[in-house]
Amino acid sequence: MANEYDIVVIGSGTGGYVAAIRAAQLGLQTAVVERAATLGGTCLNVGCIPTKALLEHAHSLKIAQDWNEWGLTLGNATIRLDMSQVQSRKDRIVKGLTSGVEFLFKKNKIDWIKGSGRLAGKGTVEITDGQKQTFTARKEIIVATGSQPRSVPGIEIDRKRIITSDEAIGLKEIPKSIAIMGTGAVGVEFGSIFRRFGSEVTLIEMLPRIVPLEDEAISAELERSFKKQGIKVLTGTRVTGAKAGATSVDLEAQTPDGKSIKLNAEYLLVATGRGPVTSGLGAEEAGLRLERGYIHVGSDFRTNVPGISAIGDVITFDKPGHPQLAHLSSAEGIAVAERIAWEAPGSINYDQVPACTYCDPEIGSVGLTEQEAQARGYEVKTGSFKFGILGRARIAGEVEGFVKIVFDKKYDEILGVHMIGPRSTELVAEATLALRLECTVEELIRTIHAHPTMSEAIGEAAHAAHGAPIHA
Numbered sequence: 001m002a003n004e005y006d007i008v009v010i011g012s013g014t015g016g017y018v019a020a021i022r023a024a025q026l027g028l029q030t031a032v033v034e035r036a037a038t039l040g041g042t043c044l045n046v047g048c049i050p051t052k053a054l055l056e057h058a059h060s061l062k063i064a065q066d067w068n069e070w071g072l073t074l075g076n077a078t079i080r081l082d083m084s085q086v087q088s089r090k091d092r093i094v095k096g097l098t099s100g101v102e103f104l105f106k107k108n109k110i111d112w113i114k115g116s117g118r119l120a121g122k123g124t125v126e127i128t129d130g131q132k133q134t135f136t137a138r139k140e141i142i143v144a145t146g147s148q149p150r151s152v153p154g155i156e157i158d159r160k161r162i163i164t165s166d167e168a169i170g171l172k173e174i175p176k177s178i179a180i181m182g183t184g185a186v187g188v189e190f191g192s193i194f195r196r197f198g199s200e201v202t203l204i205e206m207l208p209r210i211v212p213l214e215d216e217a218i219s220a221e222l223e224r225s226f227k228k229q230g231i232k233v234l235t236g237t238r239v240t241g242a243k244a245g246a247t248s249v250d251l252e253a254q255t256p257d258g259k260s261i262k263l264n265a266e267y268l269l270v271a272t273g274r275g276p277v278t279s280g281l282g283a284e285e286a287g288l289r290l291e292r293g294y295i296h297v298g299s300d301f302r303t304n305v306p307g308i309s310a311i312g313d314v315i316t317f318d319k320p321g322h323p324q325l326a327h328l329s330s331a332e333g334i335a336v337a338e339r340i341a342w343e344a345p346g347s348i349n350y351d352q353v354p355a356c357t358y359c360d361p362e363i364g365s366v367g368l369t370e371q372e373a374q375a376r377g378y379e380v381k382t383g384s385f386k387f388g389i390l391g392r393a394r395i396a397g398e399v400e401g402f403v404k405i406v407f408d409k410k411y412d413e414i415l416g417v418h419m420i421g422p423r424s425t426e427l428v429a430e431a432t433l434a435l436r437l438e439c440t441v442e443e444l445i446r447t448i449h450a451h452p453t454m455s456e457a458i459g460e461a462a463h464a465a466h467g468a469p470i471h472a
């Protein structure tokens with residue numbers, strides 16, 4: 001293994017490993033420092049992939065439980081979920097994908113430096129555990145150290161009863177009951193998983209609505225559906241204390257009218273957000289500007305220290321609220337590698353980043369919500385269409401939800417598309433391309449959508465935006 005590279009990346013999550021592959025493709029000699037036993041970071045090991053594997057089991061269970069509807073005969077057997085099989089299938093998928101990254105490193109001649117990396121002076125990364133060594137980056141160091149679960153004051157995570165997503169992913173038994181604090185993507189996905197698996201689920205959200213970053217119409221539809229599924233939803237409610245016992249957790253919370261309530265559940269899942277990972281990185285000593293622990297970067301991902309860039313979950317810009325998404329960290333990885341190789345500005349349009357939440361019903365959204373578009377001063381118009389009208393949705397037995405297009409009346413330009421319902425996490429790709437190409441609603445109307453497909457809901461929402469839906 002060499003000691004000198006063009007680029008040294010710290011962290012092999014979806015940001016770091018993609019940056020490394022793109023840099024290697026562009027002819028830069030690249031190494032990645034990773035301290036975990038496997039490559040791929042949060043997304044592959046404890047994030048996107050394992051949660052979606054569990055959600056797929058939840059979906060199969062839903063189909064199986066509706067066996068009567070599908071004309072399946074079971075004889076005298078009862079349907080039961082075998083958690084050990086669920087866990088081993090999930091682990092196989094994770095292993096296949098993390099080894100896949102290792103294969104891609106070999107293919108692209110990227111060295112994996114095993115251990116914890118620390119910034120140790122100009123262009124230098126020191127390995128602080130294992131074989132103590134230093135490595136030099138001739139061009140740039142890219143910090144991609146990601147994020148980790150964080151709690152809120154007064155709630156102590158013991159990882160047994162008061163848990164994070166890291167533990168929830170590996171539960172060997174289906175909890176009888178689980179309270180989930182926080183209703184961003186992680187909270188509602190686990191809510192969907194455990195409710196479908198048979199747990200009593202209570203979602204607790206401090207803000208007035210669940211999935212608070214989504215368009216208000218999406219939050220309302222999800223809450224309606226969750227309640228129908230038997231998920232308890234407490235909004236405007238703040239958890240004020242939690243005490244873990246041997247078999248359950250006692251919770252105290254304050255409701256919107258100031259009342260104190262008590263709850264008890266086998267587990268409390270804390271899903272209130274993730275904080276940056278910079279411990280042991282030597283960020284302060286290196287002189288990096290940190291904002292609430294996040295590494296501050298400019299639009300080209302340069303930090304304030306020449307020769308050090310940062311991407312992914314660990315970064316922040318002047319304006320807070322950098323989304324923590326796997327595909328965004330990858331896009332930033334590609335942008336930074338191309339900027340270094342081509343010496344050209346690499347940046348990203350943050351108004352065109354799709355976000356997917358794989359709860360049931362699933363959510364896909366891109367661009368401005370109606371409320372954001374109004375705040376930016378657009379003359380906002382919208383058009384919506386319900387999935388339930390479509391033949392394809394009825395065939396699939398998935399009739400909940402809608403597609404909503406937010407557009408600017410003046411130029412007919414699409415500003416955002418928000419959908420909740422079947423295949424929304426796939427359908428959002430069309431909307432993302434529409435935003436990327438600065439499409440008008442008229443162009444979406446003229447785009448022929450195949451029949452019978454769920455994508456017809458997008459075409460129909462465009463027709464509705466111009467006041468003339470065909471099937472409503």
Ligand SMILES: Cc1cc2nc3c(=O)[nH]c(=O)nc-3n(C[C@H](O)[C@H](O)[C@H](O)COP(=O)(O)OP(=O)(O)OC[C@H]3O[C@@H](n4cnc5c(N)ncnc54)[C@H](O)[C@@H]3O)c2cc1C
Pocket residue numbers: 010011012013014015016033034035036040041042043044046047048049051115116117118144145146147148165186277279280281311312313314324325326327328329356
């Ligand atoms: C339960 C869950 C579900 C999620 N689902 C989705 C989803 O469906 N879609 C989506 O887009 N996003 C999802 N996310 C978010 C997504 O996982 C993250 O946005 C993404 O992993 C961020 O990538 P990253 O490269 O910035 O950091 P990370 O993936 O966190 O990787 C950072 C890596 O750096 C390593 N590291 C840290 N410090 C050092 C050091 N000093 N030396 C060496 N190595 C170091 C860590 O070990 C880690 O491997 C989910 C997250 C969670 C928790």
